Amino acid sequence: MKPVFSVVQDFLSSDVHQTKVTLDLHTGTHLDTPLHMIENGDDIEYFNLEDVISKCTVLDLTGVDDKITETHLSGKNISSNEFVLLKTENSTRDDFTTDFVFLSETGAEYLARQNITGVGIDSLGIERNQPGHPTHKILLSKGIYIIEGLRLEDVPEGNYYLLMVPLNIKHADGVPVRVLLIDELKSFINSL
Template identity: 50%
Template sequence: MKIYDISMEIHENMTVYKNKEEKRPQHTITVQKGDVTESRICMDMHTGAHIDAPLHMINGGDTIENLDLSKVITRCKVFDFTHISDKITREDLKDKNIEKGDFVIFKTRNSFREDFDFQFVYLEKSGAEFLKEKGVVGVGIDALGIERDQPEHETHKILLGAGVVILEGLRLKEVEEGEYFLFAAPLKIKGAEAAPTRAVLIKEE
């Protein structure tokens, strides 16, 4: 069995969405008595690898503590789209082996960038519609956003409105296309629109 850690390391100088300073984690360590060390962290819910709940883009939408964990602890399919330079569309997906109930993860050139790329590869709304029609349970991508500057946030709304889990902020550089077991349970934070996760892929050998 091989385990791939596909999460971003969280620290004060990590890559954050659009390099916004207010999104950078703040980590402080407090040393108390003797050998006892305690620390605290303040960070955006959309830091590193994280899962979006419907409330993120849908008024009155469900929150992260109500997520069905069977959607994020499940078999999944990783598809290699490193040849794409802009966006993933219906045309790019239609010949892939995507079936009802699948959790699909997209590996792109994003995984090979350490800094924030303002032109990151994203899932365009026609691709989101295709996945909704297929009946997938979740979509993961190696970008801090599943869409890029779409004014009405169509990709998010299409997926979240259909109950499709969105997993963002992955690192897939060492992961080859294929089938894996995904474990990406988010923190159970009451009333939150998203939550960080330690996402891993497991490959049976």
């Protein structure tokens, strides 16, 4: 899903240059809302501005071949009330592939039991052709944010602060989101 750019005005016909972009709301790094997978689910209005900055743990799961299960996650240091980012071999790929590493139903159930705030993954989907989309539904029904399309190749496993700023597009089932990881929040704030 690539965006399509169209020049609306240019300097040959106007004194301004203006471009229009058409894109699927699930293009690139994006936040899924419950409406994406749950009939009558909440749209982007469910996003709480207090969650723009969150504690975050990046988990290195680059050794997982197919799907991330409870077994892969149970030995990791996961704290409640924080974001968990799943770094897989997906981050090393530059092209879209349908056999990406994904989070299984058992992995989603495990994360939900840990009372996390959200989960992000470095593929354009958190699950891959699972009938009924259980991974999405388990997480979204618990109010757990899902971010898809991250790029974590150069990010070591560890603790960070996550800054996420989704576009505020009314009634959206998903929205593009800018995500930054910060090592030292105090240093970051002092640099502003």
